[in-house]
Amino acid sequence: MTAVPEVITPPSPHRVDLLRRPKASRGFWSWFTTVDHKKIGVLYGATALVFFLIAGSEALLIRLQLAGPNGTVLTASQYNTLFTMHGTTMIFLVGMPLPVALGNYFIPLMIGARDVAFPRLNMFGYWVFLFGGLFIYSGFVLGGAPNGGWFGYTPLTSTPMSQGFLPGHGPDFWTVGLVMLGVGSVTSAINFIVTILNMRAPGMTLMRMPVFVWMMLVTAFLTAFAIPCVTAALIMVFFDRNYGTNFFQAASGGDPLLYQHLFWLFGHPEVYILILPGMGIVSEILPTFARKPLFGYAVIVFSGIAIGFLGWGVWAHHMFATGLGPVAVSAFSLATMLIAIPTGVKIFNWLGTVWGGSLRLKTPMLFALGFIAMFTIGGLSGVTHSIVPADTQQTDTYYVVAHFHYVLFGGLIFAIFGGFYYWWPKIFGRMLNERMGKLNFWMLLIGFNLTFFPMHILGLEGQPRRTYTYASGMGWDNLNLLVSIGSFVIAFGVLVFIVNIIFSTLRGEKATADPWDARTLEWSTPTPVPEYNFAEIPQVQARDDFWHRKYTEDAEGRLVRLPSGGSDSGTMGAVATLEVDEGSGGHGDTPGENGDGHGDGHGIHMPSPSYYPFVMTLGLPILGYAAVFKNPWLAIPGVLILVFGMYAWAIEPGTAEDES
């Protein structure tokens, strides 16, 4: 709806062209200037996958160290850095951006829009993510990578470097880098909220939106409201460390526990920021492969919203061991039990969706089913945390590590892999190999359970987390070895996925527009998806609109393919017909209308590429280094670049004018 066709305005006499407007929509450099939500989605996904491999390698090093008692692979200090960076990377550079990648690509396609509400802001969000990630990792070579845990508890992190609590600049890189990443997350959340609320195609009412879009909407609200809490906490830590404030210095009346409250006020909604998109992805995959509508659509949507609200009232269950007092502890314990209800409702809805369906156990479906099973285990161990006496026993043991890996790896990562196998053909035009996909799934499932299930037992036996070694004779040796073997099975599963990507890119079977016979609008577009997404903005008549365009029911309630679909065996169906219509109509009406190379003669004005999101973001890491090294001279170029980028961006029109 952004593209208003045929508005040709004379070039403004006051136009300022600070940099020549980039034009290329393909080729290497176009990836630096693109504002196309699909390309940005691919960039997010590829970058997050690289960070996933890095975080996975860090986890393997940790497991090598812990494979036997008194491990000597890592020093205590290296171990601290590795578990900090593994957690930080998985949460902020993998878990948050991967759903953003899929959301970027598919939210506009699912709601019938041509792009997101703010295409340049979208690209800005990506650059901030990339530069923020590189900034944190640059600590490895510039005076210390983060080493105070992904939660960065005070006073450990907030005590000035001179007092030697944590050597090096680690916490500085961590606080400044996370503030930077927060800026990117909030802008991308605002973009998603506005896109979903404002850019829906005619007829796409809120209660017709695919569940994935709904869950991304809830996630975006959680992100927009949770990130500022942690940003405030991080600023306080940074000031305590570098400018002598007393926020968390108990000797001056400061309260280190305040940090935990602010952090978990972000941290618990963050858990739902990570898992809700996974729930959305699974809610798309299950109906497609069960060939049934989602069971209890409205209940699933409202459960997601309820989780979003309740997620704000449970943060202190991370702090039961800190002595909050009986009233607070009871309240948070009850709230934590309460949040299991909407979550359980969702699980039963998914089971109801699968029940009685004609199941096709393709790889995406396997991952979705794996998600339900693993997430349920993780959810149940989560409920055990709401029982305060049990939680006090489990705090800081491997039981907690087991729990959150079941919800985040067994939940989010399984859903993301399912989403990759499901949507890969739409994004890249080639199928991922099904046999490798199944091997991928089973390796991950087996490796995952080998790795994380024994951790429950180790935790209950008292093995503390975040400790770089353990003595022999504690009865932990065999299980730890099993865990370490399991982690390498996971690594093998991921390797299969990488091989599958390479194989698919080189020799993969070409994908049709609708290879899974799916239900939602993104599959109504041709593959590869044209830059403008829809030649004509769809008129939505129903939930699962695309399905109802393909099928109707006969008198006995059996599915009947509509005539436009042709044969019922093919997967081309209505799509292929639609594609031909679009092609001829588009080219015939407006031959070679616009000169800027967009729309391929369809006369659709898409937002033009821009340098400025990149330019503006360049200023941020420079400012970050100025803050970490307390170097005001470095701040000057940072501010100048930032301000230049901001003004040039503001002056530059979203869509370039046609040049005569």
Place this chain on the structure above:
Amino acid sequence: MTQATLPVPQEGHHDDHGHDTATGTTNTKLAMWVFLSSECLFFGAFIATYLLYRGRSVKGPTPRDVYNIPFTSVTSFILLMSSLTMVLALAAIQRGDHRRFRVWIIATGLFGLTFIAGQIYEFTEFYREGLSLSTNVFGSSFFVLTGIHGAHVTVGIIWLLSLWGLSMQGKLGVQHSERVEIAGLYWHFVDVVWIVIFTVVYLIPPQK
């Protein structure tokens, strides 16, 4: 001032594409509202911190020693008045009165600058009386909270002056009045935050 009567060339259509959105609110305005609600949590965290640390300082100076309520009341009043001139500026550009728009937008910016000048004066006074970031938890939470608010006001002033500059170049026509409205939303927001800060930080009597 003759540019005001010149027809302003439309630069693309990114200012008016929002009128056919699904909610009826333009994209930029909706985005600003979401951003401001996010900012509420940001300021909320610092205000909560200040409240938590009230009366917890182990040594002085305390709020009672340094606050100059009459002075801060005057600068607060000036900041509040800038919201009035902001409304007048928006009303002026919406009816195409560019001359008055420029007067009111400059007035808004100057009121904001006066407030910032007052804050700088206040900070230096406090520092001279022995209160710094590192003196006690009062100093830490006070300076960081009001400092971050001051930074927000400063960004607002730069924004207002940029709009004034665009208008002087004849690039801010009636059709761009939404840009002024959005800057106004931000400006009113920092004013409202100040009302909260002034009340809970300055006016609620300190515990000791």
